[in-house]
Amino acid sequence: MAEAQRHEEKWIKVIVIYVDRSETFNFNINFTITRVVEEAIKRFNLPPPPVNYQVFYEGKLLEPHKSLKDYGIKEGDKLVLVHVHVVG
Amino acid sequence: MQAEVTAVYVPYRVLINTLDRLRSHGKEGCECTLFWTGKIIEDNKAVVTSLFYPQQYATALGAKVDLSEVAKLYLSLHENKEQLISQVHSHPSSAFHSPIDDSYPIAHKLGLLSIVVPYYGFIEAKEFISKVAIYEYITYKVWRRLSQDEARRRIIILPSDFENKLFDRTKLLIRHLNFPAQSILSKLKERRIAIVVDEKLLLTHRGQHMLTASVNLLARCCINIDVFLPEDRVTPIIDAPFLHDNLVDDLTKLVLEINPDLSFRINPKFHAKYDVALIIGKTTFAEAEYNIFIDALGWLSYVGGRGSEHFSGDSENPIGPLISASRGSAEVFKALLNKMTGRRYKPCSPTIFSALNYKIDQPTWDNPPLPRISLDDVLLVGAGAIGNCVAYCLASLPSVSGNLTVIDPERVETTNLNRYVLATITNVRAYKANLIKKRLKEKFDVKSFLRVYQKYPHRREHDLVVVSVDNVKTRWDVQLDFPRVILNGGMYADSFTISRHDDFLNKPCLGCLYPSYVEMRHAKYPAASFVSMFAGALLVSEILKEYVSSLREYRLNISFTISSVFATPKVNETYFVGGLHEKSDSCGCRCKSLEIIEMYKRSIMR
Numbered sequence: 001m002a003e004a005q006r007h008e009e010k011w012i013k014v015i016v017i018y019v020d021r022s023e024t025f026n027f028n029i030n031f032t033i034t035r036v037v038e039e040a041i042k043r044f045n046l047p048p049p050p051v052n053y054q055v056f057y058e059g060k061l062l063e064p065h066k067s068l069k070d071y072g073i074k075e076g077d078k079l080v081l082v083h084v085h086v087v088g
Numbered sequence: 089m090q091a092e093v094t095a096v097y098v099p100y101r102v103l104i105n106t107l108d109r110l111r112s113h114g115k116e117g118c119e120c121t122l123f124w125t126g127k128i129i130e131d132n133k134a135v136v137t138s139l140f141y142p143q144q145y146a147t148a149l150g151a152k153v154d155l156s157e158v159a160k161l162y163l164s165l166h167e168n169k170e171q172l173i174s175q176v177h178s179h180p181s182s183a184f185h186s187p188i189d190d191s192y193p194i195a196h197k198l199g200l201l202s203i204v205v206p207y208y209g210f211i212e213a214k215e216f217i218s219k220v221a222i223y224e225y226i227t228y229k230v231w232r233r234l235s236q237d238e239a240r241r242r243i244i245i246l247p248s249d250f251e252n253k254l255f256d257r258t259k260l261l262i263r264h265l266n267f268p269a270q271s272i273l274s275k276l277k278e279r280r281i282a283i284v285v286d287e288k289l290l291l292t293h294r295g296q297h298m299l300t301a302s303v304n305l306l307a308r309c310c311i312n313i314d315v316f317l318p319e320d321r322v323t324p325i326i327d328a329p330f331l332h333d334n335l336v337d338d339l340t341k342l343v344l345e346i347n348p349d350l351s352f353r354i355n356p357k358f359h360a361k362y363d364v365a366l367i368i369g370k371t372t373f374a375e376a377e378y379n380i381f382i383d384a385l386g387w388l389s390y391v392g393g394r395g396s397e398h399f400s401g402d403s404e405n406p407i408g409p410l411i412s413a414s415r416g417s418a419e420v421f422k423a424l425l426n427k428m429t430g431r432r433y434k435p436c437s438p439t440i441f442s443a444l445n446y447k448i449d450q451p452t453w454d455n456p457p458l459p460r461i462s463l464d465d466v467l468l469v470g471a472g473a474i475g476n477c478v479a480y481c482l483a484s485l486p487s488v489s490g491n492l493t494v495i496d497p498e499r500v501e502t503t504n505l506n507r508y509v510l511a512t513i514t515n516v517r518a519y520k521a522n523l524i525k526k527r528l529k530e531k532f533d534v535k536s537f538l539r540v541y542q543k544y545p546h547r548r549e550h551d552l553v554v555v556s557v558d559n560v561k562t563r564w565d566v567q568l569d570f571p572r573v574i575l576n577g578g579m580y581a582d583s584f585t586i587s588r589h590d591d592f593l594n595k596p597c598l599g600c601l602y603p604s605y606v607e608m609r610h611a612k613y614p615a616a617s618f619v620s621m622f623a624g625a626l627l628v629s630e631i632l633k634e635y636v637s638s639l640r641e642y643r644l645n646i647s648f649t650i651s652s653v654f655a656t657p658k659v660n661e662t663y664f665v666g667g668l669h670e671k672s673d674s675c676g677c678r679c680k681s682l683e684i685i686e687m688y689k690r691s692i693m694r
Contacts, residue, residue, distance in 0.1 A: 019172050019195040020165040046196050047228045056159035078166070080159040083196075087121045087177040088150025088188035 012075040014068070016040045022078075029069040033062045040081050056080040092199045095133045095241065096173055097513055098124070099348045100248045103216060105139050107209045110178040114208020118146040121153055121177040123161060123194065125170045129345050130330075133514050134173055137348065140164070148180060150188060158194065169337070174201035178208045183221035191229050200225040201242070217243055246348065246513065253502035254347060258309050260614035264581045265654060267429055275428040280312040280351075281420055282362040282376055286369025287318035292402040294384050294409045296326045297484060298368045300339065301413035301509075302382075304330070305617045306366070307343045308506045309421055312351045314362070315339070316373070320355055326406070328484045329510055329527050345512030346505060364423045366416050370395030378423045378433055382416035384408035386455040387629070391415045392438030405458055406484035407443045407629050414621035415441070418582075418653040421618065443629040444642040452642075461635045463490030463532070467550035469541050469566055470557035471496035471520035473507040473615060474577040474584075477624020478554060479524040480509045483531065485628070492528065495537045495544055496521040507617040509624075541565060548691070552634060554627055558611070560602045560676065567598040567677050568684070570691040574598060575630045577623045581614040582654045584623040587647035588630055592679065592688050596646055596670060599677025619653055 010029045015022050016036070023043050027036060037050040046053075055062045057071055057079050073079070106122060113120035121144055126136040142157035165172060175194045183206040193200065202223040205211065211219045222239045223231040234242060247253070259269035283302055289295025299315075306313055322335040330342045336354050343352040365376035373379060382389075383396040386403040389411040390396040419436055426433035442451030468475055471494050482488060500508065500515045500523060508520075510527045518526075521536035528534050537544050541562050553571040555563055556578070566574060567589065574589040576598055589597050626648070633639040671679065678684050 017162050017166045019162055019197050020170065022166055054155055056156065059156060059159070061155065078163070080162045082155050082158040082162065084152075084155070084192055085121075085158055085175075085194045086150060086152045086188055086192040087119065087175070088186050 015078045018044050018081045034064045053083045093134045097135045098245045110209025119151045121151040124174040126173045135348050176203045178205045256503045257615040264614040277311050279363045280360045282365040284316045284367045284373045286371040289369040293404045297406045297409035298413050300328050305417040307346045308617045315354045380419045382412040384412040387444045389441045393435030410625040414618045417618040461488045465491040467553045468494045469555045473620035474556035476508045476510045477621045481628040489531045491533045493535045494521040494524045497539050507615045563598045577627045582652045585649040588644040597679045599675040600672035603674045603676050
């Protein structure tokens with residue numbers, strides 16, 4: 001059963017928002033947040049490394065090693081991609 | 089990649105709120121970071137609509153924004169279809185970008201601006217641009233500082249008296265109607281109007297013309313407007329200035345460009361209680377104290393206190409719909425004036441007006457469609473309020489194109505925006521004639537002449553001249569150049585006159601209509617866009633009647649005057665007056681004199 005779940009091939013369309021742009025991605029629900037960041041920075045043409053970016057879902061910061069499924073993210077949900085902002 | 093934003097318009101209230109926030113942190117000895125968000129308008133310009141103040145960890149050395157606040161900002165941009173325009177932060181002393189500022193921008197967005205404000209924001213608002221340092225993000229972690237000249241071109245702070253200037257002529261109109269203008273303007277801010285569109289009309293030409301024009305007209309004299317549409321996304325099917333591919337977005341941008349401080353919502357989640365609703369069609373709307381209904385079809389225009397039963401089907405002709413928008417907007421303004429002064433508003437009696445025979449009580453039901461027409465070098469003298477409406481109407485006619493020459497030596501000022509239906513804040517200081525050229529460029533070959541009519545070298549070469557100037561002398565000079573047909577329009581406060589002159593020897597000329605010389609150029613006179621739109625649409629209907637043989641029987645016989653779109657001082661009824669004029673002994677052109685008659689004869693021999 002656990003084995004079957006690990007290989008579950010469920011794909012969902014998710015909207016990722018970065019600043020004033022948004023893109024729709026086709027993600028497997030088992031993708032980790034790190035994978036989501038990698039895909040997103042590629043599509044938005046943002047400078048690496050992925051570790052500089054964070055993802056928010058419904059106001060909550062997502063942990064990089066967890067999957068979309070762990071957070072109950074479903075078709076049509078919106079994720080927000082951010083990175084550290086400091087002025088001085 | 090998005091195109092570079094060429095200029096950012098910043099409402100004065102946003103600047104003041106920005107400085108207040110920076111100073112409140114400064115008083116604690118801390119820097120502060122803020123964000124300007126806004127919308128892209130025409131020509132890749134932007135208007136700042138709001139200031140985002142995030143939770144942050146701030147010290148004398150810098151400020152770090154909470155990441156959840158950044159996410160909140162991005163989500164808000166997405167939901168409101170807004171853009172991040174600039175990050176703004178303060179320094180204790182001089183303004184410059186530090187290595188930290190370079191390395192940690194709020195977003196890797198090319199063209200993003202970063203404004204560094206010195207002295208914790210304790211600078212005068214009027215010297216903002218000269219004191220701050222402005223940078224543009226050009227590539228990863230690389231910023232370019234804008235020169236002072238560039239900064240002044242890129243960041244345009246709207247003046248503190250912008251609203252006063254925008255409502256300047258509206259105030260004069262209110263005074264002209266014997267109401268206290270200043271107190272009414274402050275009360276106007278508390279009044280909310282609704283524009284409601286019947287679902288049967290939303291996807292028709294007539295419905296979209298009435299909606300687009302009503303929003304344009306009312307945004308120039310009201311402060312709170314909500315629009316209710318049966319759908320959130322509407323593809324425009326009409327030709328009209330400012331419309332591109334999504335009516336909802338286009339109207340939102342238009343209003344923002346007319347008055348960035350106007351509260352404008354389309355299909356708001358939370359309804360307010362409305363003072364007046366302008367209802368396009370027959371739908372019901374229970375949330376307004378007064379409902380004013382408009383409808384139109386082709387040459388016919390309807391306004392009344394209940395929905396019209398007269399019209400069905402559709403027509404691409406915008407004349408009737410534009411007149412309905414004009415008359416309906418006048419009624420809305422009238423109802424607001426009554427309400428704000430504690431008087432009871434009596435909704436106007438249902439009336440149908442025909443732009444073919446100018447009858448309001450006995451309109452012709454003749455409603456012929458328009459054939460394809462190519463104008464051959466029509467001359468428009470005067471690109472002011474009525475000239476703008478003539479051009480708006482021409483731009484809205486799908487079957488009309490051709491050549492047009494526009495003469496006007498003046499530039500657009502902020503005080504013009506209350507009645508220039510083609511002008512927005514982005515056009516202030518542009519030549520009026522060039523503004524019309526720009527708005528008509530997709531359909532007409534427009535030549536602009538940026539000096540006075542008297543200096544125009546081809547003044548005797550035009551067959552049809554439309555005169556919409558603000559001075560009598562130019563009218564006389566046009567008349568004495570003897571074009572075959574002159575169409576004239578003039579307005580003052582709530583009244584306007586249009587006239588047609590085609591028989592110099594036997595019928596009243598422009599000098600008969602304007603016998604005495606009254607210098608109006610640069611005079612401040614009361615005016616409103618809903619008056620000029622009515623006049624402009626009628627002038628265009630006269631142009632069409634010149635070109636379409638089946639319409640010639642409806643050509644205007646000398647003149648038509650509406651003495652008041654309101655009735656003063658009761659502001660209760662709409663008055664229409666038609667008038668004929670005799671050839672006058674005291675004609676300003678001395679048209680009965682032998683010398684002038686000889687001049688005319690020599691002219692037609694040529």
